[in-house]
Amino acid sequence: MAQFGELEAAIMDAVWAAGKPLRVREVLERLSRDPEPAYNTVHTVTEILHRKGWLSKEKDGRAFRYGATRSxxxxxxxxxxxxxxxxxxxxxxxxxxxxxxxxxxxxxxxxxxxxxxxxxxxx
Amino acid sequence: MIVAAILFVYAALLSTVAPRLLRGAHWAERAPRLGIVVWQVLGASALSAAVLAGLALSVPTVRVSTDLAELLQACVMALTAQYATPGGASAGAAGAVLALAVLGRVAWCTGAALLRIRRERQTHREVLDIVGRPDTARGLVILDHEEPAAYCLPGRHRRTVITTGALRALAADDQLEAVLAHERAHQAERHDAVLAWAQALARAFPRVPLFHIAEAEIGRLVEMRADDVAAARSGRLTTAAALLAVAGGSAPAVALSAGGSTAARRVRRLIEPHRPLSRLRIAAGSLTAVIALAVPLLVVGGPAAAATQLNYCPDGTPAAQVTTMR
Structure with a gap:
């Protein structure tokens, strides 16, 4: 999991900066990282953050939106x-x-x- | 029996009288590293005296021999002799219980303390790695927070953390450099391990004055030692200014310990003329520490060495026969 550490921080930054729940696609768009991480990687790490209690998850149509549980x-x-x-x-x-x-x-x-x-x- | 009594008295004096005499000693502030060692030695010496006293009660002195079979036989003889009398048996049992209890308590409490500290550090680091902003150039993690504070998370994955409030309060780069040198000194000299050990002993034996006084004194002295390292690099007044900038920025309701806070004492110490302890006195202090550490071993070792001259085994015992048959 150690290699996900930086990505976790970047994803939380993106969600906090947006100030509203985001879809994984939107998170990916807001990550200004080079090389751009794969959609699946971002999805996995977002799920990890959800499991750890950092992100809440709500259904929105066919996808999910992830929002920060605390500031x-x-x-x-x-x-x-x-x-x-x-x-x-x-x-x-x-x-x-x-x-x-x-x-x-x-x-x-x-x-x-x-x-x-x-x-x-x-x- | 006499050996055990001497060791008991020694352990009791070290645990009660010695810490009261040494607490707040002025020389320790002038040579903090020696002070830390002396407090550690006091603890180790008191513990080993108590354990050895217990062992001395339960195991009679045995003639030392080069022949293993003979040595074992002598042990058995001496043990049977002691445990044949009810008094000897109960003293022996009490001694064994004491030695095991002290050792067990130390092992248990140290293990528990180390585990707890590791867990707390890990949870802290997990949060820190997500909300902190890494400053790789200076080897720092920056937290967006108004209140000035700087701390380090010791251990294998160590982090030096500073708040934006502290960065603003530190007027010049050389003050920040002093803060970093202070934290690096903690890490280089493994002060976290020193503190963890002192804390574990204080929790293991909460009623023994030595260990909680030692914990407080060591806590103070490691800070002064780190201040000295920072001062050697950045200058004493710069280090004092850095301490003041971080400590006095915005003061919440702080419970003030008697005789002023440790923080204030540290600043005063850096402002006042620096008078480190002379080499001669440091050498004398170190020698005293070595002697204190050696006393319990010498007390036990002396009679044991003398016992090599004694013959415990009466004639006609198997051991004696074994020797005669050769």
């Missing part, structure tokens, strides 16, 4: 929730660069940093 922002917010988890339970799952700090503390440190930079410059 991209929803997913990003979910990831950020994991990455910024406020609680001090240090999970080893992610290594975050730095935790958020309270406003007062940050201001005080900005001041100290400016002084240090000024000292460095005057040397």
């Amino acid at each position: 991209r922002e929803d997913y990003v917010a979910g990831l950020m929730g994991e990455a910024l988890a406020v609680a001090e339970n240090r999970t080893a799952t992610l290594a975050r660069f730095v935790q958020q700090m309270p406003h007062g503390e940050a201001e005080e440190l900005h001041r100290l940093l400016d002084q240090a930079v000024a000292r460095e410059a005057s040397k």
Whole structure:
């Protein structure tokens, strides 16, 4: 499945950009990929995304339309929730660069940093 | 029996007194890598002392011999002698249970923690690979999000992730370079494995002060170590500015731990004059760590070595006969 990873992302991009459910043919038209993937490949990967819960599927005449179940922002917010988890339970799952700090503390440190930079410059 | 008692006391001191003395030690911030090693050694030493104490109770010291048959026979003799008395038998059983319980608990909790971490990383990565925008030139994944944040998803399929908010907050390219150097240091030194191990031990023995203090201290020290690597590349003030840019952008309601946040301590540490620990002191610290690690083995090994001089097998036993027949 690994080789489908990029195609999955591209298909989701196309559906999100369209803002409405698309047929596989329409998805294919909106993929600006070189070489253009085969219809069957796109169909297969779209089905995989449907099975994974990324896309909903509704009947439209003789074909199906696939729509995003959640917005991209929803997913990003979910990831950020994991990455910024406020609680001090240090999970080893992610290594975050730095935790958020309270406003007062940050201001005080900005001041100290400016002084240090000024000292460095005057040397 | 004395060996077991010494080991028990040693394990108890390491688990309760030592972490209180070492917590927040200033030298550790000046040599974070040594600090990490010392905390790891404390844990390993306390664990091995507890396991060896259990074994020392259940297995009597046996004369070491080059002849396998003789050695086995001596073992059997010594074991029967110990387990013939009710006191000896129950002490032996308790020791065996203790040793097995400690080993089993460590194995179980580490296995569970590693599996959980792997699963969480995998689900996170699956979503990330679809919603993130890869920036192959800089080896990054960019997330469209206002809040500044940067993190890495460690492991074999690692990803370094940064939000558009953080990219905007980082004023200059050299600050971004500091962020990346920090994340690369985590990956190069396998800090995720160090943290996973510390976390597993803390969960395995939640009542032992050593392990949860060690987890918190190691968590702090790996960040400082990565900061030092980033600072060596991009400069200390640049790294401090990068930390501030990402940490202080938009502050949600953050629960502040006592004595200021770790983030603030890290920034202060980079702004203040840099005073790394001298080589001599690092060498002394490393030597202490080696000794702490060796103590349980020496305590067990000493009597065992002395026992090579003893003859456990009374005359007329099969082992003695075997030797006489030769």
